[in-house]
Amino acid sequence: MTTAPAATNSSYRDVLRRDRRVTGLLLGDLLAQAGTGMLIVAMPVQTLAIHGNVPAAVAIGLVEAAPFLLSTVLALAISLGRFSAPPRLLLLADCVLRAVTFTGLGLLAVTGRLTLPLLIGGLLLGSVFRMAGASSRRLLATSMVGEADRFAVNGLLGVGGNFALLVLGPVAGGLLVASAGAGWALFADACGALILLAAVLWCAPRSPAPAREVKPHRESGWRILRRRPVARRLLVVVFFFNFLYMPIEVALPLYVRETLHTGASGLGLLWTALGVGALVGAALVDRLRDLPQRPLLITIVALWALCPIALAGIGSQAAAMVAFGIGGLIWAPFTPVAYSFLQSGLRPDEQQPVVTLWTTGSTVAAPLGLLAGGPLVAAAGTHPSLILSGVLTLLLAPLAAWSVLTARDPGQGAAGV
Template identity: 30%
Template structure:
């Protein structure tokens, strides 16, 4: 037991969390905010369906919350390169929580109409990048360069954990309390906002490196964040992979519920359990990030996309829920390092005074890619079985990963955090005098 205590103490002393308490604060703040977002996404759909009995109205609510980010992400992202990111992130939390609280109160006093609800959802959608981009911009300002990749992995908990608990809480509490349940995510946003106060008080560096001598580029001069995605080879390759990955992944969103019903005969409970299994796997897979940080990041993600497709393929021959849960859990393990690795490449390859613009543009790409894939899945389900759609999605992920793995910029990208005992890069040969 003493040896174990010593090992744990040594591990703690070396951990990035101990060296950067601000990272823990930022991660907790982001967890509360993103859990609130997932809660609201499910709760609003339930409330609208119960109130109007119209799936079309529920679809409009989802559309109004998501689509505006495609435009507002590139427009608001550059703000983080020109102004202090902590107050901007706090503003995003304030708007998110305040709007949700307004929906609850207006519904309670019978003043909430569908048009007004759609306007409020549009407002949430437009300002959502303020709550989502800030944490990515702040990472390089609170941790050292060598700790950045692992810090991104820690922050990824705020991407995975909310998917595990937010929808379950939102569905259960909306069914019990109706729109009053929305006060819970409003409170979560308040907690997230309060957690940002220590970051402000701790004197977190608010300006990008070099900003004192050279003003950061405007959004227009950096093509609103898209320019590095086109002109920087490794970032271009990573974003190409992300687009292929998310479009290939999207059909699962529409195919999995049909698969759970027709092939597993498990209904809504099985459907929810499958995504929960993936969420658990994604949380567990985060422990692999420190080791993978010593590998070539673009190769890690390309191989990861291909392995995700391979992990998913067994679903085409599975007819039992327990086996499907195992497959989804393994898929989550494979998926876990993807976002933090991609973010680390962007942070390393793009000047810090353009991080906000690029992450805003990245948000636009992701928000547009996943629904596109989901819509494609819906069309395919009109002509194919759920098993065939899942198989096509898996094969597409394998193909996308292998295509990107063949790109020279992917294979040549060095590790962002190489192992201490790694052999030094080979020096070019010189001609003797």
């Protein structure tokens, strides 16, 4: 079975040097996600300040899940139905709505009028286009390059996202929360949305090639995946991989407070350690471009499972940062490798429905995992929840092996999707 690409994939450097528009779009995406990365630290702190009679773990789970709920409905309409909109338009709508809504939430926060229901409601409404925007970023960027450059662009999206969400954002968020308050991070995310808005208007073409080739009566993403068993099975693996990770996000603020005995600064340092590891891992994706991708994906799932298990047995800030950093190194290549693997077997007219469905299926695991993670952490405790997350993810590895190694799809692309 052939699992490695037949054609030579371009390197990061080649892609960045060749196309300034792609570079500009990637830079805008990086800066926008830095604002979102600040919320990783700020929103749990803000939630703990306003949760009232709601249990802290449950309140954190609700706040973390809110941005995904309505955005899932829209993304499913795009991926499973016949509703279609150009990726560029969807991303612009996401930027505008986030900028307006998060500015309003920021004003309420800094004036002391923000309540838990208002925060949850604002995150629900302001993130309607979040999931469609996430898939549109990838579709826009990969549509601006040739097939040989797609792996590098997916990898660069991972590098920028990991650096912004897990290094730059949490560091800046921790400093901002400590010096000015958690509410100011909402303004930072709004500013990031405006930066991405400008980058899309300036760099992204109005009619990317795939959008012009979409059929008048296109197939749904699910119908396309039915013809590709490996891609469909791998979507199940990706869903549970993300679902089982989410209780960690609920447990982490409590782990920092109860076990490490630190506050926002300690949480920011942990996310920074994860981000540094993820940044290194994303950079190494460039070196993995010619390796068989199916075994690589399985290995990532198995090794990441050991991270939360190790974290549960650690009681010092420094050791926890090392464990989380190694986890980031292992986890980072998963998304760019998985999407490159998927896209290599799709026709241009199949890209939007399938990529949006994949993004939806993998991302919808987040709110479900967070909603399950809140009661789990509240009932079982922080350390048992971390161990359970790791053990169940470790059991997912054999399922991943069966899913991607036992079948070969008809009409698949070079990567063997």
